[in-house]
Amino acid sequence: MSDYALGIDLGGTNLRVAAFRADGEMLDKISVLTNIAAGRDALIESIVRGIHQIEAARAGEDLLGIGIGVPGFILLEKGIITKSPNLPGLENFPIRDTLQDRLGSPVILENDANAAALGEKWQGAGRGVDDLVLLTLGTGIGGGIISGGKILHGYLGMAGELGHLTIEPDPTRGARCGCGNTGCLEAHASATAIHRMAREAGLGELTSHQVYDAAMAGSVPARAIFERMGQALGLGLALLINTFNFPLYLLSGGVLAAWDLYAPAMLEECRRRSLTFRQTDTQIDKATLGEEAGLYGAARLAL
Numbered sequence: 001m002s003d004y005a006l007g008i009d010l011g012g013t014n015l016r017v018a019a020f021r022a023d024g025e026m027l028d029k030i031s032v033l034t035n036i037a038a039g040r041d042a043l044i045e046s047i048v049r050g051i052h053q054i055e056a057a058r059a060g061e062d063l064l065g066i067g068i069g070v071p072g073f074i075l076l077e078k079g080i081i082t083k084s085p086n087l088p089g090l091e092n093f094p095i096r097d098t099l100q101d102r103l104g105s106p107v108i109l110e111n112d113a114n115a116a117a118l119g120e121k122w123q124g125a126g127r128g129v130d131d132l133v134l135l136t137l138g139t140g141i142g143g144g145i146i147s148g149g150k151i152l153h154g155y156l157g158m159a160g161e162l163g164h165l166t167i168e169p170d171p172t173r174g175a176r177c178g179c180g181n182t183g184c185l186e187a188h189a190s191a192t193a194i195h196r197m198a199r200e201a202g203l204g205e206l207t208s209h210q211v212y213d214a215a216m217a218g219s220v221p222a223r224a225i226f227e228r229m230g231q232a233l234g235l236g237l238a239l240l241i242n243t244f245n246f247p248l249y250l251l252s253g254g255v256l257a258a259w260d261l262y263a264p265a266m267l268e269e270c271r272r273r274s275l276t277f278r279q280t281d282t283q284i285d286k287a288t289l290g291e292e293a294g295l296y297g298a299a300r301l302a303l
Contacts, residue, residue: 002061006054007119007299008068009112009291010047012036012086017050018292019058020299024123028054029295040089048102065106066099067298069115071142076157079109085178108301112294114151114160116287117144119296120250124289131246134287135162135236137253140178141186145244163190167235188232191255197225212258223261230262234269241274241282252287259286 004027009016011034018029032050035042047068055063072084072091079096081087096109110118117134120126126134130149136142143162145152152159163186168174174183175196187193191208198206201221203214215222237249251259267284270277289296 003064004058004061005064005299005302006051006066007115007295007297007302008047008050008066009115009294009298010034010068010070010087011112012071015046015050016295017054018295018299019054020296020303022303024296026292026295028057029292030054034087036087036089040093043087043089044095044098044102047099051103063105065108065302066103067108067110067115067301068096068099069110069112069294069298071112074109074111074157076109076153079107081109106302108298110151110298110301111142111144111157111160113142114144114153115297115301116142116252116289116293117146117160117250117297118151118300119289119293119298120252120287121146121149121297122300123296124293125250125285125287126248129248131244132248132250133162133240133244133246134250134252134293135233137190137251137255139191141190147244147246162236162240165236165239167232167239185232185236189229189236189255193232194225194229194255197228198222201225208255208258212261215258215261226258226261227265229255229258230265231269233262234266235273237266237284238270238273238277241270241277245276245282247282249282249284250287251284252290252293256286 004019007018015034016031019027071086073082081090096107100107113136126132132146134144141163143160145160164184166183167185168183171182175187177184177187194208198211211222
C-alpha cells in the first residue's frame, strides 16, 4: 500500500484539500465553499466531506495524517483557534479533537502563514534552506518563521505575527491597523493599505489591483503608492534581517504581482537600514508555490 497525507487550507471563502506523497508529489486536490454563514456544524461537515472525497479516490492507500492551516491565533497544545476574524464560528471550539474523533486520523492544527512558510521550505523557494522568513502580502500581512527546518512557534504558538511589527511609531503618522495599534507593517504595505493610500491620494475607492493597473498605465500617484509600500516593506524586512540573520526572506500573496513597482524602494530601504543586508549575500525573493504553499506545509506537518 502507498502512504499519503492530507493538507487542508481552511479559509474564509474556500476549503481546499490536497493529498501528498512523502516526496512532495501532489496526488489530488479539491476546493469547496466553506459556507461559514450556515454555521459551525455545517462547516465541520464540509471539512469531513472534503476529506472523505479524497479518501474515496485513494481507496486502498494509507492516510498517515491530516494537517490544517487556518487564519488566526492558535493554541497548539489544545488544538483551538482563539481568534480568527475570517472563521468566527470556530473560535474557542475544539476543532482538532472534533475532527480526530470524526475521522479516526491524527489532525494537526497550524496557522496558515506558518504552514505556507513550511511549504516553501519543503517544496518551494526555500528548498535546501533551514532558516527563512515568509511574509504573505494580501488583505493583511501574515508571517511564518522557519528556524532549523522547523516552524518557530513561541511559547503559545503565536510567533510570526510579522504584519504587526511597528514601522511608524508616531501615532499621528501611522495608519490605524485592525489589531488596534497604529503604524503596523500591515497597515502600510498590504492590499488594504494600498486601497487606503489610493483614497487619500484622491484616486477614489480603488482595489489594490486597480491601483496596480493605474500605476502600470503611468499614473504618478499610483506609482508613488507602491513606492511607499516598498519603503514600509524594506523597513520591516530590515528589522527582521537585523533580528534573525537568516539567509532567505520570501514574499508571497496577491500583492506579489506588483513586485517590479515596489521592490526597488524595498531593497533600497533594506540597504539603508541593515548593515547585514548590505554586507552579506542575504536574499529577498519571491515565493514560488503561490496559494498552494499552505497545502504543502500542512501536509508536511502530517507527514
